[in-house]
Amino acid sequence: MIFSDIMSVNLNNVEEKLVSELRLSPIQxxxxxxxxxxxxxSAEIMAKxxxxxxxxxxxxxxxxxxxxxxxxxxxxxxxxxHPRFAVVNMYRRMCQRENIQFKKNTxxxxxxxxxxxxxxxxxxx
Numbered sequence: 718m719i720f721s722d723i724m725s726v727n728l729n730n731v732e733e734k735l736v737s738e739l740r741l742s743p744i745q746x747x748x749x750x751x752x753x754x755x756x757x758x759s760a761e762i763m764a765k766x767x768x769x770x771x772x773x774x775x776x777x778x779x780x781x782x783x784x785x786x787x788x789x790x791x792x793x794x795x796x797x798x799h800p801r802f803a804v805v806n807m808y809r810r811m812c813q814r815e816n817i818q819f820k821k822n823t824x825x826x827x828x829x830x831x832x833x834x835x836x837x838x839x840x841x842x
Contacts, residue, residue, distance in 0.1 A: 726827040728835070734828050739807045740815070741784075744769065748777045749786055749797065753832050756839040757796040785810050800832035 726734050735746045747767055752758060755766075760775035767774065778795040781787040785806030787795045797803050804825060812819040 726824065726831050728831060731828060731831050734824065735804075738822070738825055738828065739804070740811050741807070742777075744773065744777050745781060745784075748774065749781055749803075750832075752778075752787065752795060752797045753800060753803075754835045754839055757790060757794060759794045761793065763795075797836065800829040800836050804829035804832065 732743075732746045732750055735741050735749065736743060741749065744767075748763055751763060751766060758766075760778055761771050763769075763778065764771045764774035769777075775793060778787060779789070782789050782795070785798075786803040787797055790796055798806070808822060808825045809819050811817075
């Protein structure tokens with residue numbers, strides 16, 4: 718692991734890294750991080766918290782299911798898998814979409830490491 722890669726990801730810039738490394742849209746990133754930090758939630762609550770429409774929240778959450786970051790609990794309620802799985806799944810699918818060889822990516826690994834604590838904290842209250 719390269720020290721500069723470890724230091725290059727933190728909670729303040731994790732959304733930027735999700736956009737640049739996983740090619741998520743800014744709204745996908747915001748929804749993903751919201752669920753990581755808060756746990757399972759409905760599209761309606763996501764919409765309220767992010768000040769977006771219910772339909773945008775629902776479509777975005779469904780897209781994150783397709784990308785491998787979320788599981789759908791019901792048709793309108795979503796949860797993230799553990800960040801180590803979610804981030805790698807989304808990276809793997811991005812590699813497939815863009816015809817890039819899937820291989821270890823230290824920056825992607827560090828994104829998942831940064832997201833582990835807020836994920837665990839939200840689920841062990």
